[in-house]
Amino acid sequence: MKQLSLVLNAVLLIAVAFLYYKVYSGSQPVAAPAISGSGMPANGIVYINSDSLLKGYNYFNELKETFDKRQDSIENFLTSNARSLEKEVQNYQNRAAGMSPEARAAEEEKLMGKQQNLLQLKRKPHRSTPGTRISDE
Template identity: 40%
Template sequence: MKNLSLALNAVLAVAVAVLYYLHFKGSDSAAAGTPAGSVGGKSIVYVNADSLLTHYDFFKDTQKAFEQKGTQLDLELNQKGATIQREIQVFQQRAGGMIAAEAQAKQLELQKKAADFENYRQKAANDLSTERAQQTEKLYDNIYNYIKKYNNDTKYQFVLGFQKGGGILFADTNLDVTQKLIDGLNKEYKETQPKTEEKKEEKK
């Protein structure tokens, strides 16, 4: 499926851009040693959404998996479609020498194959789209839940999402907590993955 990775990136980017404007109730100051700005006494930091997507391993793995699935589906559909097309061409070449009943039966058979192929194509595309939406929701949940957990200690009252072309035109880099979130999210994600040593033992 063409432009699958671009579509996935766009969907996830929008999800993350929407996510970051969060309001957390807590103390009016950030944890010691962690830079934070303030507006009206409210503690504020920001996250670079583009950078987070670029370096979050879950997103990278998900994007790679969908690219592979899209390529495999394209190949499968092209092969199935080419097979049906060849059958149609052969029928067109031989139709003149076939009796009417035989030609009609073959024509109905090919029509059914074409209809079945179109139904299969649509279902496969819908299934892939549904799975992509589920992974987008999981990405949203992963980031939201980590920020919420992270904020239990830092007590920021606003975690803003900075993105090129977004609503925030400038942000002081001293208030950037992107790398801390990337490190924490990747650590959590790594802990959910099967360990290499366990995989080696399973192969023995």
């Protein structure tokens, strides 16, 4: 049994030595990438200067301008709604002392609903503003 173990260890030692020699015996020549007839590497990876491409791309510039205008209109819409809500809250606070508890509760609920609507509009402005719609181009 001991001889079998000794023989197996010797075989494994020889295999490890052979693999060590193969891996670290020196550098092997690395093949250059194949270039097709068009002068581009066969794998198709190329470098594009995207800044220059986008600068000269008129369609991109038009869409960016449209997007910026739409974003400004959405921001203006949300700002005006927020100001309107603030004015209503201020008006309510001025009138709250002379109101009955039921009227105060109803007014507070109405203002809370408007505030919730405004928060939803801020989360999804593209779906909420009048006259704006995302095009599927």
